[in-house]
Amino acid sequence: MLEDSAPVPHRRAVSPFDAPRTRAGFWLVAAVYTLVMMGSTVPIPLYVLWAPKMGFGPFTTTLVFAVYALGTVVALVLCSPMSDRAGRRPLLTAGLLVTALSTMLFLVAGDVGTLLVARFLSGLGTGVYTATATATLNELSGPLFWVFLATLAPALVAVAITPETVAERHTPRLVVRRPTVPDQRAARSEFLRAATAVFAAFAVCGLFSSLVPAFLREELHVHNYAAVSAEVALLFFTAVATQLTAPQAWLDSRWPTPAFLVAGVAVFETGLWAGSLPVFVVGTVLAGIGIGLAFRRGIGVTQRLADPRRRADLLASYFLAAYTGTIIPTLALGLLDQATNEKAASLLLAVAVVVITVAAVRTAPRQHPTHATR
Structure with a gap:
């Protein structure tokens, strides 16, 4: 079933x-x-x-x-x-x-x-x-x-x-669900583009949550554990702060999200290869802004397109795309690290993130279709 x-x-x-x-x-x-x-x-x-x-x-x-x-x-x-x-x-x-x-x-x-x-x-x-x-x-x-x-x-x-916000409750049944997507073609396209953008954003989160502590220690020579924790936390803090304070004009436009995300990835990769911690920190902040914008914009799109009776269903599909973005790229990063080295592996991931981000935004729809999901 x-x-x-x-x-x-x-x-x-x-x-x-x-x-x-x-x-x-x-x-x-x-x-x-x-x-x-x-x-x-x-x-x-x-x-x-x-x-x-x-x-x-x-x-x-x-x-x-x-x-x-x-x-x-x-x-x-x-x-x-x-x-x-x-x-x-x-x-x-x-x-x-x-x-x-x-x-x-x-x-x-x-x-x-x-x-x-x-x-x-x-x-x-x-x-x-x-x-x-x-x-x-x-x-x-x-x-x-x-x-x-x-x-x-x-x-x-x-x-x-x-x-409790659910009035008529039924006995829960554990079932394997197919990812829910909007029925209407325009709505489905808009949702899938938002899901693709958050996939790329969470790939960057996966990098910071898995190998960046090792990068900081081995490539940038940061051996203080509190400083390592602070650098990783900076990405997530910036993303959260961006979600809370982002101007509406940035959320309405399709360009600020990829601009910040791509710039952030490019700058922190430059800092990693140049061995410059300040440059890496600047890239972290820029990437955090891009992640925050991608996440908040995607949540807004998902909430708008979702059938109110199945809101959690469509949100689950959105987050499924997000966390898939942490599984596949992160495992690939680990395998590449075994075959090459940390810097080369992170560079390949960065290129993939840029390609996915640009591909998602180039054909982004300009209309705002109504909700309907299946």
Whole structure:
């Protein structure tokens, strides 16, 4: 069975009486979503510590990250339609529990096998939250690991008191879903171009989440772990800040996103090959702006094209494209690193990102079709 044929429930209209609780729920879910996404980045700077302890090299590092992305994809394929039918809160609660289990495994990880399982579960929890929390927020808008683990307890309370946005709920069924795309040709083309752009953007995220810590240490001679973490975090911080502050004119135009992303990739590759940390940092900021623009613009396109009754479904397809962009290029990067060297592998990835980004924007539609998905 490939698709769940159960009737899709309508959303409960939020009454004026619910308004204060709805506003509180919006910010609670936003806070929990931020917490889960932040937790998914906690292991990134620790790979350089785990590698000598557990005896693995660059390819295993990319494999660990790819396993995280695989967990995200599995959640998007199997779990995303559930929240449209069974309700948002059960899925948000399940995502937190899986994230907590992942964090406990990180605490006791002493070998690559445990690390892979922990990272897969981390991706699974992230995938559940990625589509479900995004849909929830849209509807409501109308040492280290111990700290993170402790914050998940109040997060469960926050989800428990958040208003449910699915009125008619059905028993959830685990089914393998085909990616949902809009029915109308123009809408489908626009969605696929947005998905292609975010694929390229997340390929850059995959590079920073897997091999950039090693680049900084071995090619740019940055041996301070806090500085390595700060450089990786700079990309994601810039992307988030861009999503919050980007001018509407940049989002309406199809050129700022590829311009920043391509410029960022070109500049940080130049910094890597020239051995210049300042140039690499400038490229990181430019790439972060491009990633933020690609992600926010793509979310806007997806929300506009989605059938309101299947919003999480289309969002899952969008995020599926995004996280596929971290699996395939990141694994390819690890294999290329084994065959050549880190700089050559990153250059090939950079060229691929530029080609995909330019291809996605050259034929971008100028119209804004209405939603209709299948």
